[in-house]
Every structure is written in structure tokens, then in C-alpha cells.
Amino acid sequence: MEKVRKMERVAALTKILADRPQHLFSLSYFSELFGFAKSTICEDITTIKETMGHFGLGTVETVAGAAGGVRFVPTVPADEADKLLHELACRLAEPDRIIPGGFLYMSDLLFTPHLMVKAGEIFMERLAHLSPDYILTVETKGIPLAFMVARAFDLPLITVRRGSRVTEGSSVSINYVTGSSKRIQTMSLPKRALPAGARVLVIDDFMKAGGTAKGMVDLAQEVGAEVTGIGVLVATAEPEHKLVEDYLALLILHDIDEHTKVTDIRPVLTTG
Amino acid sequence: MEKVRKMERVAALTKILADRPQHLFSLSYFSELFGFAKSTICEDITTIKETMGHFGLGTVETVAGAAGGVRFVPTVPADEADKLLHELACRLAEPDRIIPGGFLYMSDLLFTPHLMVKAGEIFMERLAHLSPDYILTVETKGIPLAFMVARAFDLPLITVRRGSRVTEGSSVSINYVTGSSKRIQTMSLPKRALPAGARVLVIDDFMKAGGTAKGMVDLAQEVGAEVTGIGVLVATAEPEHKLVEDYLALLILHDIDEHTKVTDIRPVLTTG
CATH class of the missing domain: 1.10.10.10 (Winged helix-like DNA-binding domain superfamily/Winged helix DNA-binding domain)
Known part of the structure; x- marks a missing residue:
């Protein structure tokens, strides 16, 4: 050439x-x-x-x-990161996102590439010191975010399935109790997906009581891997004590009022 | 400045x-x-x-x-695209990927960022003439690929769920028959996700008889949107006639021999 x-x-x-x-x-x-x-x-x-x-x-x-x-x-400069989190908080507070039962419709944002690319880079920057070997998430809505975290780290993503799939070979399954609704659920991981000794960073879109995150920690432990950190896009303020101790949330959901249609969600900012 | x-x-x-x-x-x-x-x-x-x-x-x-x-x-130059498809074919033909029942373990590749970034760009390049407004996929394994196609187009991804979810508000559901195993399944889409009149590109990781893709076409139609194209990473050679007519596959799976552990999978190349 x-x-x-x-x-x-x-x-x-x-x-x-x-x-x-x-x-x-x-x-x-x-x-x-x-x-x-x-x-x-x-x-x-x-x-x-x-x-x-x-x-x-x-x-x-x-x-x-x-x-x-x-x-x-x-890198995402602090002011740019804060701007993105403000934008996400603002959009998540739109009244028509409130779904009967007190849920928040987030899928459109979670599946918008440029938002998740940036969110992925923010997580990478703030959690790089954990030196993970793998990113771990559970289907479904957290996958794009977790995949963009994986991209920012240049690491493979491992996706835990709910239930057990015949097309993925022999799997390790655990039962876990969802922290908020107290239902027993199953999640599984193909045995070949995660090697023993691997350092794992768990990423998910939403955390309430932390039951799902706790399930992923247990599942990783089951195959001899170690969860070194947990990152979620949105965590609820209540319950204050989650089933997992350390986690990084970019946004805190304080309250959803179905009657007045007011959602109180605030970004966790890095700048004053 | x-x-x-x-x-x-x-x-x-x-x-x-x-x-x-x-x-x-x-x-x-x-x-x-x-x-x-x-x-x-x-x-x-x-x-x-x-x-x-x-x-x-x-x-x-x-x-x-x-x-x-x-x-x-x-853009992905033809020789670089062909190299990637050769690499994918080569790795998918590894003997230990064959799962009892004649399935192929693909998750590790489907969740590796740099591979899917490139595959997403290849789909964008080859299907840009369809001018989609949205990318549509169904959970779970096709999500990273579809999200990278969405990124290459700078478009939102819509993810169809299996079953119906309480956290996504009112949904449109359809029953569909999987083309290969002839089971009746349900898939659903939040009503707010896809506006009427939208042009939709369907992306999935795998197609056998095309029942899942057909389900997505029907579901899009149900909300007044139009599927203008379908792209899959791997399509099987048999059955030759799928339940959908036009689709673009990057790899063709001709045969999996569980006994000899030989997988015949070939890239669809653009160069001679």
C-alpha cells in the first residue's frame, strides 16, 4: 500500500x-x-x-x-455523564410511563443505541478498577446496557436465562426468591459459559430489593466464579437495605405516585 | 475554547x-x-x-x-466481511458446539461485542435500501446482534417478548406455531412500542422453518406496521421453503451430524 x-x-x-x-x-x-x-x-x-x-x-x-x-x-467527561443522567431522569419522569401497579416503562430508552453506548462507557469508567473478566446479566431488558458495558470493556457478555434451555447444553440452575414479590423463580446458566475463577461484573437495568442480583451472585458462585461488582441503571430508594450490599446505581427512583402521575427519580451525579 | x-x-x-x-x-x-x-x-x-x-x-x-x-x-469492505463470516463459520463448526438434539451452541459468539458490531454493520450495509424506521427482534439470543444493527442504523430496537409482561403496560399478543417443532407459542409487544405505519426490519440470530420470523411479521401487522425486510445470522438449508419468503442470511447451516461431530456451515460470500 x-x-x-x-x-x-x-x-x-x-x-x-x-x-x-x-x-x-x-x-x-x-x-x-x-x-x-x-x-x-x-x-x-x-x-x-x-x-x-x-x-x-x-x-x-x-x-x-x-x-x-x-x-x-x-472516557465520558463528568459534565457529559451528568447531562446524560439528567436527560434519562427527565424522560423517565414523563407521566405516561407509569404503568398500573406502579411500574415504569423503560424499554424504549433501554433499547436506544446511543443512550446505552454512553451508559455503558460510564459504567466501564466507574467500575474499571474491579478488573472483570466477564459481564453478567439476566434476560431481557438489561441485555443492551450490559452488552454496551461489555463493549466498553472489550469483554464477553454472559446472559443468564430464566428457566432452562435445551439449545444451550447442560446448565447450572438455581432457585431464587424475588426480593419484592417473594415469588420463587429459576435462573440458569450453561455450564460452559463461565469458567471457574472468573471475575464477574453483574449489570442490570433495574433493582428493587436485589433478589435478581443476589440470584446472579449465587449462580456465579455455583460455577466457581466470583462477582466483584454490581451495576444497575436504576435502583429504588426503598427498601434501603437490598439483598446485595455493594452496588453502583446511576439513577435512584424515590417514588412513583400513580394518582398524581408524579415520578421522583434522580440522577446520582459526580459533579456538585 | x-x-x-x-x-x-x-x-x-x-x-x-x-x-x-x-x-x-x-x-x-x-x-x-x-x-x-x-x-x-x-x-x-x-x-x-x-x-x-x-x-x-x-x-x-x-x-x-x-x-x-x-x-x-x-462500511465493511467485501473482503473484511467475508473474512468475518469465514471466521464465524469456522468457529461454529467446532465439534463441541453440537448439543444433543442437533442444536448448535452459539451464545458465546452472539454475546461477543466486536463480532456483533461488525455483523451489525454488514446487515446495515446490505439492507440500508429498505430504509427501516425500527429494528425488531424477539428475546433473547438475537438481541445483541439486533442492537448492533440498530446502532449501525442509529435506530431504536424493539424487542418482542415471549408471553406478556405486566411491567410493560397494555400489549398486543399473537399465538404462532413454531415452524419446526409445531408448538403453539405466544409473543407480545407493548402497544406503545411500534407506531402504525412504521417500516420495520426484523433481525434474529437463527432461522429454521421461519415460524418465529413469521410471528414477528404478523405481530407488526397487528399494530399497523410493515416489515420491509428480514435478516438472520444463520439460516438452515432445510426446509428450503421457509414460512417467510424474503430474508437475508449471512451463514447457511447445511448439516449437523451428531455422530461424526461434523457441522457443515457455510458463509454467504460477496466476493468470488
């Missing part, structure tokens, strides 16, 4: 790096792609690193050594 | 555009962000357009007029 100008290399490098967050690309890969020495690619990377930092678009990490390379880690 | 050099503008512009495929950004937005005239931003866009084209990373479309702007449309 003919040699390309620095401007073009920077544009192409940015696209390739940002397309696959957290993935380690070797400098040799880019060196061959562009027909330039690694030292030149290194200079291009420095330019990108500075620019991404300047605009709060992400960080570029360089890993030295033979197995080294470069990776892009998305 | 202080003015930034062209190199930095190009890097930041590339990241912002590529981050949200198909979304129309106004030139004023970038003009304010960088503190440069629109004519300068236009020149930057031209540089990015040429580079993306040169490396087969995507196209940049400029829309003229007051409501105009610029959008990024991802």
Missing part, C-alpha cells in the same frame, strides 16, 4: 482505535497498514492521545514490550 | 462522527466546538471523507441546507 500522509494516518488510526475500545493493537499492525516505521506511528499516536485528552473523548494507552501495543479507552 | 490545529480537529471529528453512525451532526455544532468557520470544518470533513474511503472504513455524507449537516456511515 502506498504511503499515506500524517493527517490521513491520524484519521484512520483514530477510527480503528475508537472502533474497538480496550483492544490492544500492536504497532506492527499499524506499521504494515500504513507503510511507515513504528516510530512514526508512535508520533501519530501521541497526537491522537493529546487530542482525545483535550476534548475529553478518551485516553490512549501505550503498553511497552514485545506483547505491547496501543489501546483506546473511552 | 481556544482554536485547535487541523490535525486535532480531524482526529476529534473522526471520533465524534464514528461514535454515532448515521447521526446527522450540524456544521454549526462542530464550528462552535472548535471555534472555526464552517468552511474550515467543511475542508476537514473532506479530508476525513477521503481517508475513510481510502481505507474502506466508511463514507461521510454531507447533507445540504438549513437542516443539513454531516453523518458517518460505516
Whole structure:
């Protein structure tokens, strides 16, 4: 391939790096792609690193050594994260979202790609210190969010099924009691999905008493994996004591008044 | 904000555009962000357009007029698409994926972000002429793929549930007969999810006889929407005549031999 100008290399490098967050690309890969020495690619990377930092678009990490390379880690600036959470809170408080029984219709937002891409990056940023190997969720509505968290980490997502499926081979099942309605339910995981010793981050769209999250913790334990953290998009303020202890919620649902149609839901902000 | 050099503008512009495929950004937005005239931003866009084209990373479309702007449309070069489909076929043919009953374990691949991001872009590219307003799928395993198709189109995903859910408000339900096992099943859609007149693209992970896809077509019709196309990652060669007529499959499953552990699955390639 003919040699390309620095401007073009920077544009192409940015696209390739940002397309696959957290993935380690070797400098040799880019060196061959562009027909330039690694030292030149290194200079291009420095330019990108500075620019991404300047605009709060992400960080570029360089890993030295033979197995080294470069990776892009998305960041969401605090004000942008807060803006997204404000927007979500505002939309979730729309009166016509209240469903008889005191539920909140959230599916349209949970299945809107650009909202979940950003939410996924926020979770990744705030929970990166847990160094998970897998993201774990339970069907159905939390899947897009959990998948976008998985994308931001460049990790596989494992989806727990309700009941047991013949098309997934032998499974481990547990019974769990939903914390709020006290019903006994079953959830299952294909035995091959999660290796023993794996570090797992649980992601879900909603938490009330925490029974479902507790079920996922137990299920992970059953196969010898360890849940190192739990993230939910919305948690209810009540009950204050959930069945799981540590969790990160981006929004807190304080109250739904079916009569006045007023929903009190507030973002958990990082800035003052 | 202080003015930034062209190199930095190009890097930041590339990241912002590529981050949200198909979304129309106004030139004023970038003009304010960088503190440069629109004519300068236009020149930057031209540089990015040429580079993306040169490396087969995507196209940049400029829309003229007051409501105009610029959008990024991802492309997957034919050889890269074929490489991905070859890889998927190769991995799906691994002997230990065969589950008693003649099923194929696909969940690990279906829940791996970078694979589904690319598959989503391939579907978008091949089905863009259908101009959908919504992507439609049914829980559970097809959700990540369908969500990545939705992301590539910048459209919302609607997920049909099996059974009816109290937390989603009033729903439209239909009974359908699975084409292969001839069981009667129910699927439902919240009434508010899909407006009448909407153009819908159905995406699923697997199609055998097409009963599930037919169910989604019927359900969409029930609310006055129109299914304009169907895309599935894997379709079986048999039965040749499915319950739906037109569909795009990226891989064809010809045979699973439980005894010899040989799976015959082939990519549908675009190049000779």
C-alpha cells in the first residue's frame, strides 16, 4: 500500500482505535497498514492521545514490550455523564410511563443505541478498577446496557436465562426468591459459559430489593466464579437495605405516585 | 475554547462522527466546538471523507441546507466481511458446539461485542435500501446482534417478548406455531412500542422453518406496521421453503451430524 500522509494516518488510526475500545493493537499492525516505521506511528499516536485528552473523548494507552501495543479507552467527561443522567431522569419522569401497579416503562430508552453506548462507557469508567473478566446479566431488558458495558470493556457478555434451555447444553440452575414479590423463580446458566475463577461484573437495568442480583451472585458462585461488582441503571430508594450490599446505581427512583402521575427519580451525579 | 490545529480537529471529528453512525451532526455544532468557520470544518470533513474511503472504513455524507449537516456511515469492505463470516463459520463448526438434539451452541459468539458490531454493520450495509424506521427482534439470543444493527442504523430496537409482561403496560399478543417443532407459542409487544405505519426490519440470530420470523411479521401487522425486510445470522438449508419468503442470511447451516461431530456451515460470500 502506498504511503499515506500524517493527517490521513491520524484519521484512520483514530477510527480503528475508537472502533474497538480496550483492544490492544500492536504497532506492527499499524506499521504494515500504513507503510511507515513504528516510530512514526508512535508520533501519530501521541497526537491522537493529546487530542482525545483535550476534548475529553478518551485516553490512549501505550503498553511497552514485545506483547505491547496501543489501546483506546473511552472516557465520558463528568459534565457529559451528568447531562446524560439528567436527560434519562427527565424522560423517565414523563407521566405516561407509569404503568398500573406502579411500574415504569423503560424499554424504549433501554433499547436506544446511543443512550446505552454512553451508559455503558460510564459504567466501564466507574467500575474499571474491579478488573472483570466477564459481564453478567439476566434476560431481557438489561441485555443492551450490559452488552454496551461489555463493549466498553472489550469483554464477553454472559446472559443468564430464566428457566432452562435445551439449545444451550447442560446448565447450572438455581432457585431464587424475588426480593419484592417473594415469588420463587429459576435462573440458569450453561455450564460452559463461565469458567471457574472468573471475575464477574453483574449489570442490570433495574433493582428493587436485589433478589435478581443476589440470584446472579449465587449462580456465579455455583460455577466457581466470583462477582466483584454490581451495576444497575436504576435502583429504588426503598427498601434501603437490598439483598446485595455493594452496588453502583446511576439513577435512584424515590417514588412513583400513580394518582398524581408524579415520578421522583434522580440522577446520582459526580459533579456538585 | 481556544482554536485547535487541523490535525486535532480531524482526529476529534473522526471520533465524534464514528461514535454515532448515521447521526446527522450540524456544521454549526462542530464550528462552535472548535471555534472555526464552517468552511474550515467543511475542508476537514473532506479530508476525513477521503481517508475513510481510502481505507474502506466508511463514507461521510454531507447533507445540504438549513437542516443539513454531516453523518458517518460505516462500511465493511467485501473482503473484511467475508473474512468475518469465514471466521464465524469456522468457529461454529467446532465439534463441541453440537448439543444433543442437533442444536448448535452459539451464545458465546452472539454475546461477543466486536463480532456483533461488525455483523451489525454488514446487515446495515446490505439492507440500508429498505430504509427501516425500527429494528425488531424477539428475546433473547438475537438481541445483541439486533442492537448492533440498530446502532449501525442509529435506530431504536424493539424487542418482542415471549408471553406478556405486566411491567410493560397494555400489549398486543399473537399465538404462532413454531415452524419446526409445531408448538403453539405466544409473543407480545407493548402497544406503545411500534407506531402504525412504521417500516420495520426484523433481525434474529437463527432461522429454521421461519415460524418465529413469521410471528414477528404478523405481530407488526397487528399494530399497523410493515416489515420491509428480514435478516438472520444463520439460516438452515432445510426446509428450503421457509414460512417467510424474503430474508437475508449471512451463514447457511447445511448439516449437523451428531455422530461424526461434523457441522457443515457455510458463509454467504460477496466476493468470488
